[in-house]
Amino acid sequence: MIVIAVIFMMRPDFSAPDAMRACANLPATLADGYGYLSPDCVHPQLGIAMTLSPFYFGPLASVAFGVDRIEKLGKDVTSLVGGGAPVLLISDPGVSALGDRAEAILKVAGHRVARFQDIRSDPLSRQIDGAAEAARRHGARLVVGLGGGSALDVSKMAAAIATDDKPAEHYALAVNPLPAISLCKICIPTTSGTGSETTKVSVFTNEKGEKVWAWGSSLSADMSLLDPRLTVGLPAHLTAATGIDALVHAIEACTIRRANSMNDGVCFQAIGLIVEYLPRAVSTPDDLDARGHVQIAASLAGIAIDNSGTGIAHALGHALGALGHVHHGRAVGLSLRAALAWNAEAEPARHASVAAALGVASEGRKQKDVLAELSPRFDAFVRSTGLAVSLSKDGLSAKDSERLANLMMAPENKAMRDSNCRTITAADALTLSQAVLSAA
Ligand SMILES: NC(=O)c1ccc[n+]([C@@H]2O[C@H](COP(=O)([O-])OP(=O)(O)OC[C@H]3O[C@@H](n4cnc5c(N)ncnc54)[C@H](O)[C@@H]3O)[C@@H](O)[C@H]2O)c1
Numbered sequence: 001m002i003v004i005a006v007i008f009m010m011r012p013d014f015s016a017p018d019a020m021r022a023c024a025n026l027p028a029t030l031a032d033g034y035g036y037l038s039p040d041c042v043h044p045q046l047g048i049a050m051t052l053s054p055f056y057f058g059p060l061a062s063v064a065f066g067v068d069r070i071e072k073l074g075k076d077v078t079s080l081v082g083g084g085a086p087v088l089l090i091s092d093p094g095v096s097a098l099g100d101r102a103e104a105i106l107k108v109a110g111h112r113v114a115r116f117q118d119i120r121s122d123p124l125s126r127q128i129d130g131a132a133e134a135a136r137r138h139g140a141r142l143v144v145g146l147g148g149g150s151a152l153d154v155s156k157m158a159a160a161i162a163t164d165d166k167p168a169e170h171y172a173l174a175v176n177p178l179p180a181i182s183l184c185k186i187c188i189p190t191t192s193g194t195g196s197e198t199t200k201v202s203v204f205t206n207e208k209g210e211k212v213w214a215w216g217s218s219l220s221a222d223m224s225l226l227d228p229r230l231t232v233g234l235p236a237h238l239t240a241a242t243g244i245d246a247l248v249h250a251i252e253a254c255t256i257r258r259a260n261s262m263n264d265g266v267c268f269q270a271i272g273l274i275v276e277y278l279p280r281a282v283s284t285p286d287d288l289d290a291r292g293h294v295q296i297a298a299s300l301a302g303i304a305i306d307n308s309g310t311g312i313a314h315a316l317g318h319a320l321g322a323l324g325h326v327h328h329g330r331a332v333g334l335s336l337r338a339a340l341a342w343n344a345e346a347e348p349a350r351h352a353s354v355a356a357a358l359g360v361a362s363e364g365r366k367q368k369d370v371l372a373e374l375s376p377r378f379d380a381f382v383r384s385t386g387l388a389v390s391l392s393k394d395g396l397s398a399k400d401s402e403r404l405a406n407l408m409m410a411p412e413n414k415a416m417r418d419s420n421c422r423t424i425t426a427a428d429a430l431t432l433s434q435a436v437l438s439a440a
């Protein structure tokens with residue numbers, strides 16, 4: 001399962017908070033270039049000039065990619081848990097024909113299959129509990145999750161908690177550690193956005209209607225199966241929204257506090273692929289080459305957020321999802337659209353690199369001129385995918401700003417607020433909420 005694990009530490013006593021404090025105390029001496037190095041800083045104990053903070057990268061789930069790769073699913077299960085295995089297939093009700101196909105493939109390979117399909121977009125904690133109970137009843141040794149991020153999150157979480165008797169909410173916000181032993185999991189995404197197939201996160205809505213998350217290595221897939229043909233039926237508006245989710249993941253992962261140079265390689269590759277291929281995937285739904293590249297970008301962006309996290313767009317986007325059930329990808333896209341220029345003031349060098357990756361001309365230009373084009377370029381790209389920027393048809397308006405800001409500042413969004421490159425006050429949350437809700 002584990003294909004790579006890299007630990008990069010200068011010395012065991014070189015803690016990240018120390019390094020960050022040391023950097024924060026220095027005057028901003030950012031090069032007026034287009035690189036994305038942190039400002040030079042001197043390590044407090046070692047006394048050496050460093051542009052790097054310590055980080056941890058990996059481990060990663062193994063990924064299998066190919067057109068019609070799903071045909072080998074039966075063999076994949078056999079290699080993970082042996083022949084004739086009891087398998088729970090958790091599939092998205094929106095792609096039930098694909099679920100039928102996966103079931104047939106598993107049965108031909110000799111596995112015993114039970115199905116679970118009670119999943120809504122932004123899944124509920126009780127749906128995870130239902131799936132975990134179905135896994136226990138069937139004596140499942142492996143869970144196959146097939147569908148959008150909602151179905152994958154239910155599958156991963158059900159596989160992780162089925163080995164114990166506690167409900168999903170027991171593990172929300174990592175208050176309690178997940179069971180150490182999980183059922184095996186294979187994730188097969190049919191949207192290209194969340195990257196759930198490569199993250200250690202599941203997101204769900206609790207009984208109070210709050211959008212919460214669980215985190216831990218038990219939520220990592222044993223294998224991700226990427227088959228671009230499974231995404232061709234995704235309508236244009238969801239292709240756009242999910243692709244923008246992946247773009248936001250990649251941008252947030254290389255601009256937030258825990259951003260690091262190893263992860264940057266992953267982030268910028270994902271940004272480049274999305275800029276090049278998402279418009280084609282939206283306009284030509286059966287273009288398998290475009291679909292495949294966006295699918296790979298989404299999985300890369302999942303790796304990116306798994307290694308450094310998400311920031312303001314997800315704090316505000318989750319609040320928007322909880323307030324108006326706005327699709328996740330659209331919610332985080334509109335949130336970043338409102339916050340990008342504001343964030344760039346705090347981390348200009350990194351944001352200048354993002355601008356260049358989005359296609360802003362950068363060679364020989366001053367950083368401030370490049371940055372001035374960042375937000376308009378992101379806005380133009382979002383609009384070019386057809387994503388609706390106004391939330392008026394979603395029943396939301398500037399009158400809801402205070403409720404949205406309060407949700408953004410709620411405990412379930414603290415980890416994402418704290419990761420952001422710029423400190424977010426309650427007044428900032430209100431200003432950004434007003435900006436999102438009055439966009440036209
Ligand atoms: N685990 C993570 O790391 C992570 C990261 C980001 C977001 N999320 C979560 O993932 C969820 C969103 O997932 P999503 O954006 O993939 O959307 P989704 O899973 O909610 O699916 C949206 C809609 O698309 C339909 N659909 C899926 N695949 C289809 C296909 N091939 N053809 C036609 N219709 C299809 C679904 O039935 C559903 O109606 C949210 O709950 C979000 O918070 C999780």
Ligand SMILES: [Fe+2]
Pocket residue numbers: 194245249314328332
């Ligand atoms: Fe996201």
